[in-house]
Amino acid sequence: MAKAYKILIVEDEKPIADILEYNLAKEGYDVTSVYLGDEAVEVARALNPDLILLDIMLPGIDGFNVCRQVRQFTNCPIIMLTAKDAEIDKVLGLELGADDYVTKPFSTRELLARIKAQLRRSRQIEKEQSQQTRENPPLEIDRDFFTVKRGDQVINLTHREFELLDFLASNPGKIFTREDLLKKVWGYDYFGDVRTVDVTIRRLRVKIEEDPGNPKYILSRRGLGYYFKR
Numbered sequence: 001m002a003k004a005y006k007i008l009i010v011e012d013e014k015p016i017a018d019i020l021e022y023n024l025a026k027e028g029y030d031v032t033s034v035y036l037g038d039e040a041v042e043v044a045r046a047l048n049p050d051l052i053l054l055d056i057m058l059p060g061i062d063g064f065n066v067c068r069q070v071r072q073f074t075n076c077p078i079i080m081l082t083a084k085d086a087e088i089d090k091v092l093g094l095e096l097g098a099d100d101y102v103t104k105p106f107s108t109r110e111l112l113a114r115i116k117a118q119l120r121r122s123r124q125i126e127k128e129q130s131q132q133t134r135e136n137p138p139l140e141i142d143r144d145f146f147t148v149k150r151g152d153q154v155i156n157l158t159h160r161e162f163e164l165l166d167f168l169a170s171n172p173g174k175i176f177t178r179e180d181l182l183k184k185v186w187g188y189d190y191f192g193d194v195r196t197v198d199v200t201i202r203r204l205r206v207k208i209e210e211d212p213g214n215p216k217y218i219l220s221r222r223g224l225g226y227y228f229k230r
Contacts, residue, residue: 004028004029004030005029005030005050005051005119006029006030006031006032006047006048006049006050006051007024007029007030007031007032007049007050007051007052007053007115008032008033008034008040008043008044008047008049008051008052008053009021009024009031009032009033009034009052009053010033010034010035010037010040010052010053010054010055010058010063010066011033011035011053011055011081012035012036012055012057012058012059013055014035016104017033017035018033019108020033020053020108020111021033023108023112024112024115027112032047032049035058035059036058036059036060037058037059037060037061037062037063037065037066038060038061040054040058040066040070041061041066041069041070044070044073044074045073045074048074048076049074049076050076050077050119050122051076051077051078051079051115051118051119051122052070052076052077052078052079053079053081053111053115054066054067054078054079054080054081054098055080055081055082056080056081056082056089056093057082057083063080063082063093064092064093064096067080067093067096067097067098068096068097070097071096071097076122077099077100077118077119077121077122078097078098078099078100079098079099079100079101079102079111079114079115079118080093080098080100080101080102081102081104081106082101082102082103082104083103083104099118099121100114100118102114138150138151139165139169139208139217141165141166141169143166146159146162148162148165148208150208155207155208156207157204157207160185160186160200161200161203161204161207163185164181164185164197164200164201164204165204165208165218165228167181167184167185168218168226168227168228169228171227171228172227172228172229172230173227173228173229173230174227175221175224175225175226175227176225176226176227177224177225178194178195178197178198178225178226179194180225181197181225181226182194182196182197197226201218201220201226204218205217205218216229217229
């Protein structure tokens, strides 16, 4: 195995945890086990695992609350383990951010297959996100120093260009007419032509877009106006 994936087992029944740890280690995984819900959250934060096996019935906070808290700082796959087969428990776990559900008693072979499937899916998502970042690196807008960066590239903007970009980026997904933008960015006392907005947008796209003819940041909706893509 090219990489020893880190798997965190959260299971209060030590015999089950030991069996899981043995079989996962035999497959080449780097395994850590904890037995308490409160401990699980802190270990997950420090360990940054590639996948979590999470029992629902735990001392202290239960698996549902562990899942909720862990989802605040990691998107790693979570497979929930439970003796319960109630549909409501499965639905709740999935709604809280779990990726899969296995009911005890379970087949070790099936669980290993599910783990491998989740890790493959996670790798694919990371690969796609990495590719998207390379193709369309995020813009960094520093309002304190009036600077903009795309990836490692510093982009030089005029004061008006920066104000327009900053305003649109502060309202992602919201469409503004040319008149709206004139009032919000140029000011209510500005009586210039609305085409001023088009010209400034065009200059902005040349500076911030990889392909100004096919913009990814500042988009337009025909007949409505401009918006910053979320």
